[in-house]
Amino acid sequence: MSELCRPSINMRQLYHTILSPFCRKVRLVLGEKKLEFQLVEENVWKPSDRFDALNPLRTLPVFVDHPAEEGASPAQVTNSNAIIEYLEEVYTERPLIGGTAIERAEVRRLSGWFDERFYAEVTQYVLYEKIDKRQAGLGAPDMDLVRLGLSNIAHHLEYISLLMEERKWLAGDQMSLADMTAAAHLSCLDYLGDVPWVHYPYVKDWYVRIKSRPCFRSLLKDRVPGLAPTRHYTDLDF
Amino acid sequence: MSELCRPSINMRQLYHTILSPFCRKVRLVLGEKKLEFQLVEENVWKPSDRFDALNPLRTLPVFVDHPAEEGASPAQVTNSNAIIEYLEEVYTERPLIGGTAIERAEVRRLSGWFDERFYAEVTQYVLYEKIDKRQAGLGAPDMDLVRLGLSNIAHHLEYISLLMEERKWLAGDQMSLADMTAAAHLSCLDYLGDVPWVHYPYVKDWYVRIKSRPCFRSLLKDRVPGLAPTRHYTDLDF
Numbered sequence: 446m447s448e449l450c451r452p453s454i455n456m457r458q459l460y461h462t463i464l465s466p467f468c469r470k471v472r473l474v475l476g477e478k479k480l481e482f483q484l485v486e487e488n489v490w491k492p493s494d495r496f497d498a499l500n501p502l503r504t505l506p507v508f509v510d511h512p513a514e515e516g517a518s519p520a521q522v523t524n525s526n527a528i529i530e531y532l533e534e535v536y537t538e539r540p541l542i543g544g545t546a547i548e549r550a551e552v553r554r555l556s557g558w559f560d561e562r563f564y565a566e567v568t569q570y571v572l573y574e575k576i577d578k579r580q581a582g583l584g585a586p587d588m589d590l591v592r593l594g595l596s597n598i599a600h601h602l603e604y605i606s607l608l609m610e611e612r613k614w615l616a617g618d619q620m621s622l623a624d625m626t627a628a629a630h631l632s633c634l635d636y637l638g639d640v641p642w643v644h645y646p647y648v649k650d651w652y653v654r655i656k657s658r659p660c661f662r663s664l665l666k667d668r669v670p671g672l673a674p675t676r677h678y679t680d681l682d683f
Numbered sequence: 684m685s686e687l688c689r690p691s692i693n694m695r696q697l698y699h700t701i702l703s704p705f706c707r708k709v710r711l712v713l714g715e716k717k718l719e720f721q722l723v724e725e726n727v728w729k730p731s732d733r734f735d736a737l738n739p740l741r742t743l744p745v746f747v748d749h750p751a752e753e754g755a756s757p758a759q760v761t762n763s764n765a766i767i768e769y770l771e772e773v774y775t776e777r778p779l780i781g782g783t784a785i786e787r788a789e790v791r792r793l794s795g796w797f798d799e800r801f802y803a804e805v806t807q808y809v810l811y812e813k814i815d816k817r818q819a820g821l822g823a824p825d826m827d828l829v830r831l832g833l834s835n836i837a838h839h840l841e842y843i844s845l846l847m848e849e850r851k852w853l854a855g856d857q858m859s860l861a862d863m864t865a866a867a868h869l870s871c872l873d874y875l876g877d878v879p880w881v882h883y884p885y886v887k888d889w890y891v892r893i894k895s896r897p898c899f900r901s902l903l904k905d906r907v908p909g910l911a912p913t914r915h916y917t918d919l920d921f
Binding site: 502504520522523524526527528530531534535546547549550551553554557558561562604 | 740742758760761762764765766768769772773784785787788789791792795796799800842
């Protein structure tokens with residue numbers, strides 16, 4: 446693996462795994478905020494000793510910050526929501542949860558919708574069966590469960606379509622964490638070729654806009670060993 | 684039903700269901716912040732027309748705020764995390780996500796742990812089988828799934844014990860949202876008599892402290908029709 450995988454002591458680090466929507470959401474937010482960081486890949490099923498010491502609960506992502514103040518100790522934050530709220534509080538430029546209290550609530554509502562409902566109904570089934578089982582050595586995917594997850598995707602894509610008819614971005618006129626979260630989940634499924642874009646032109650247009658942003662480049666370079674992405678995964682115009 | 688179930692136009696309302704940890708978490712936060720509100724009970728499986736119009740996605744809780752400024756329109760917030768962050772921003776007295784950015788991250792990490800992991804591994808199984816199926820008319824609980832959920836409770840209670848050996852409250856010296864979230868999940872299981880308190884004296888001591896607070900009184904008065912709580916549910920010294 447590249448030099449990116451050896452954590453240095455003076456740079457921000459994000460411990461992650463490639464096809465996790467929660468890790469990808471944080472990567473997109475760090476990218477949009479133009480914060481430099483080092484990616485350190487971990488497998489929660491076979492954690493390194495270093496990662497086990499860092500986070501005995503073995504959850505990903507884990508963010509290690511090195512505050513600018515001289516002599517300040519590194520700050521470690523676990524849980525994708527906690528990391529993003531921390532980044533919004535500490536690095537206030539280019540906010541992704543912006544606007545009035547009620548506009549911020551709408552961003553968090555939609556971000557929560559994708560992290561909770563879309564994950565429970567769609568991503569969880571597909572990623573557990575196709576990716577986690579592979580990483581954990583638990584055998585072949587149960588294709589009935591994959592199909593169940595994928596049959597649930599329709600009403601979520603219809604919901605995004607509905608929002609896109611009236612809004613420029615998911616939560617309103619500004620791009621926000623809601624867009625990052627939804628795109629993080631969809632990008633994992635898209636790697637596997639599991640998003641029926643052709644039926645949802647509004648969703649595809651919105652996704653192309655997100656996918657074209659510099660913050661997305663790192664995600665498009667991801668490769669799961671032995672599992673190539675679908676042909677259009679890296680195309681900005683698919 | 685009581686007068687509490689008829690929403691008035693000038694008071695804050697929380698649309699909720701009784702044994703939902705996400706609704707209970709918001710009730711505890713509203714109570715700790717000493718914000719008056721009206722509880723409106725809903726059943727997501729058989730929603731009222733009013734609720735369907737309010738939240739077509741049919742998720743609970745939904746909070747309706749009536750800002751103090753004259754002429755301001757009511758503000759509606761959905762998703763328990765979005766509601767609580769909104770309350771923290773708008774009603775800054777008695778913060779439940781307080782301290783430095785890193786202390787706030789620890790509160791959100793632990794609150795996320797209970798809403799995500801404890802829910803996925805414990806509460807979800809038990810409440811779906813024992814409560815949701817009953818409300819939705821889907822038949823008897825699958826006791827194998829209930830037992831699976833309850834067998835997962837041990838490592839979470841051990842984790843709380845471990846924290847309680849070193850800390851006054853879950854996230855540190857101050858009571859916080861982390862305590863509210865953990866107590867919200869445990870209180871649903873406790874209604875059903877499903878928490879093995881006797882093996883976890885540190886956890887029990889912590890829970891007694893939370894349970895004795897005024898914000899908890901409303902939860903202790905809850906009754907699911909036809910399903911009485913366990914004998915010790917309302918005892919402050921059990």
